[in-house]
Amino acid sequence: MIGRLAGILAERGEDHVLIDAGGVGYIVHVSDRTLAALPPAGEAAVLYTDLQVREDLWQLFGFPSAIERDWHRLLQTVQGVGARAALALTGALGAEGLARAVARGDAAALRAAPGIGPKLAGRVAMELRDRVPALIARAGAGAAAAAAPAPRGRAGRAPPAPAAAVPAAAVAAAEALSALVNLGYGQSEAAAAVAEAGSDEAAADPALLIRAALRRLAPKG
Numbered sequence: 001m002i003g004r005l006a007g008i009l010a011e012r013g014e015d016h017v018l019i020d021a022g023g024v025g026y027i028v029h030v031s032d033r034t035l036a037a038l039p040p041a042g043e044a045a046v047l048y049t050d051l052q053v054r055e056d057l058w059q060l061f062g063f064p065s066a067i068e069r070d071w072h073r074l075l076q077t078v079q080g081v082g083a084r085a086a087l088a089l090t091g092a093l094g095a096e097g098l099a100r101a102v103a104r105g106d107a108a109a110l111r112a113a114p115g116i117g118p119k120l121a122g123r124v125a126m127e128l129r130d131r132v133p134a135l136i137a138r139a140g141a142g143a144a145a146a147a148a149p150a151p152r153g154r155a156g157r158a159p160p161a162p163a164a165a166v167p168a169a170a171v172a173a174a175e176a177l178s179a180l181v182n183l184g185y186g187q188s189e190a191a192a193a194v195a196e197a198g199s200d201e202a203a204a205d206p207a208l209l210i211r212a213a214l215r216r217l218a219p220k221g
Contacts (some may be wrong), residue, residue: 007045009039010062019047034064047063047064049064063090075098078124081124085116088115089124092113095170098171103194103195103196106125107121107124108133136170136174136191141151173195175192180193180214189217194209195212
């Protein structure tokens with residue numbers, strides 16, 4: 001399994017790039033958003049990848065973060081969502097947008113992805129809602145690991161950084177989700193509240209995010 005590629009971006013196509021890693025050129029399919037964020041040809045690039053294997057075809061799909069790659073894999077567990085549809089969803093919404101849309105059951109937001117119709121969007125929102133808390137927690141763990149000091153090599157140089165840092169909002173969301181579950185809220189309702197509150201200015205502050213989520217969980221009277 002090829003999970004990550006680091007090398008020189010040799011070529012850019014309309015929906016893919018060619019990365020030269022150790023003298024081997026890998027064609028990696030990417031979304032428009034990922035393509036726009038990559039450097040020009042000739043510069044170093046890093047992508048997290050998902051390898052799709054069929055009898056007649058092997059394809060690599062690339063993402064700026066591990067959590068977005070995880071979303072790509074998770075989306076394909078829904079009937080009717082193939083690798084291209086999953087790439088369209090991650091490209092249109094990103095990891096945070098997907099977590100927010102699925103946690104809230106917002107099928108309309110999922111339909112913003114090209115080729116995603118109302119039935120498929122509804123199926124994704126319904127079937128993956130209970131899986132969002134685990135991904136929010138994983139994103140927070142990944143962000144915390146990315147923020148830790150990098151180990152030094154023999155020459156005193158740190159290894160190359162990943163293509164895109166996981167945002168601080170991911171750490172705040174994971175901490176807020178854990179706090180709400182510890183308060184007795186169910187994981188799905190807590191994840192939905194955190195996802196809704198994540199669109200506020202409090203998104204990167206765990207304490208403010210918890211308070212904003214609690215306001216959404218408070219009984220309406």
